[in-house]
Amino acid sequence: MTATAPSPAPDTRTARTYKPYASPLWRRVLLNREAAVIALLLIVIAVATAVVPNFDSPLTTTYLLRDVAPILLIALPMTLIIITEEIDLSVASIVGLTSVITGILTQAGWPLPVAAITAILVGTLAGVINGALVTAVGLPSLAVTIGTLALFRGIAVGLLGTTAVTDFPEFWTDLAKDNIPGTPIPGIMIPFAVLAIAFAVVLHFTPFGRSLYAIGLNKEAAAFSGVDVGRAKFLLFVLSGTVSGFAGVYFTLLYGSARGDNATGMELAVIAAVLLGGVSIFGGRGALHGVIAGVLLIGILGSALRLAGVTSDIINIITGVLLVLSVVSSSLLAWLRRRRISAIGKKKGRSAAAPPSS
Template identity: 50%
Template sequence: MSEPAARIRRALGTWDVVVLLALVAVAVVGALTVDGVASPRFWRFVVLEAIPIALIALPMTLIVITGEIDLSVASVLGLTCSVMGQLWVSGVTSLPLLIALALLLGAVLGAVNGLFVTGFGLPSLAVTIGTLALYRGLAYVVLGDRAVANYPTTWTTTAIQPLPGTTIPWMILVVAALAVVFAVVLHAMPVGRGLYAMGNNAEAARFAGVDVRLTKFWLFVASGAMSALAGVFWTLRFASARADNGSGLELAVVAAVLLGGVSIFGGRGALLGVLAAVALLGVLRNALQLAYVPANTLTVITGSLLIASVVGPNVAGMLRERLRRRRTTTVSPSS
């Protein structure tokens, strides 16, 4: 087999390509079997739903590659929405100022997670489960059961304004630009190689000169800031600030990251597969909703995909290793 053909074969065998092919298959089958899937309106809602998930999934990908996780992201989003609502009620009427304060708040909340994980050496799973509850509780303390919904229509319509000549919201360009930044950091810079090294063996990465603690700390800061940005978009899209905004969104984010091929044990993954998984879950969920599938069933499907995303790559890796060993045994000279 020629070298170009071998490269194509290896590329087609990657998990990223599998997810992309699954996305195309779901889109085609949905368009052929469910009324409305082929319409521009359907794809508008898919993008609107995918934007906050993609924003949070970008830093989450890097965090999971290092062997950590952040489960507080949806609560950071909710607390950001509550603070934005309270600030607006209190007389802060400048949108740029509100966005800046929201991003600062998200960065501080992420820094708290990072401090507990890197400063005190606590497991990120335990820490972020705790802050998941803490931040959501603080959101209710700030806003209670109220809903702040009297934002100017210029704000709310601008947030979901479509690109000229399309139904796709312009915010997809912001997501794309941020995705490029995160992809460059992960795949084209020394810090990205350090992230993979941390996920494979943090102690070895430390000996190789990687500042493991500081790097992880800033990843949690980035996660908080991006969750806050998702909270800003959420508030403006729905024209409502509520303490329960984004509840349960962490499940969709983690499902997308793991379904995208990022190993829950760290050290493996790529942003392309994650973004494809975000789109796949969005298309699947919206198509099933159009087919009148109950919400509880959608939750079961999301959970099943989450399990499959953990089990699938590991099973595939085991099968590849067995085939490799079998081929090695077959071609080796007999004693």
């Protein structure tokens, strides 16, 4: 009598899939925070065009894009920083400091391009200070950048006091205000587009960008997998300082004034736009196209309300409500997702424990 080999047990394992790609393509593209922000942006544009007088004029477009350009620029590195679960609150103070440096050096007779490059290098140095304190010393970025916010702003105000430098070469101030020929789009949108493409490629299509998401999700696991967490964060703070320095030079030439209090409070507008654009304050999630839409949404909403005669206090309240809703909705969606995953796990557990039917 020959023994028969036992039949192999059926393979009940399920294939592991990377969660963001477990859904159909159309759902991943259309049903996310970024798509919702873009849809809201289009609705606001449509309503404002139909209801608000002069909103659709080329001059409104020009002034709107000029005003949001510094925020758009600074939001690029801020997105990467928040994705790693850090924050930089000193960006507006760096704008003010580099504005003052540009004004003082120009007043001293330096050619404006040299003064501008020096100011951007000062912004880079400010980013180096932030990055070193966070990565080398190990201090929390929130505490560090609150401190450097006051430090850089204090230096800026101390250098100029209550005075302002307004004597800049007309060629450079006109260049900052000029539009792309034949369009109402300011020329500053060209360097912004170049930077936006570069940041998007780095964040979404390179190993370095994927490592930033890994750091935000779990920095210890990222370090064990070979990511140099300290080096990556240091580089982001340096980039933030450099871009903020460039934004400071543009801000100075656009408004023709170098003052120590320039751009006061801009850091809040930047962070609000980044969070509204779908970047999680807890790190590990976000996309640049959502952030750009968030900046434009806040800018267009503010412009439309001002044209409609709404006061700046009410506009600030509305912006604050949008920010709170964006943070609350992100946390609520994460909680609902965890509940759903937990329910699915319990259901699978009960199915596996159930005895087979005869």
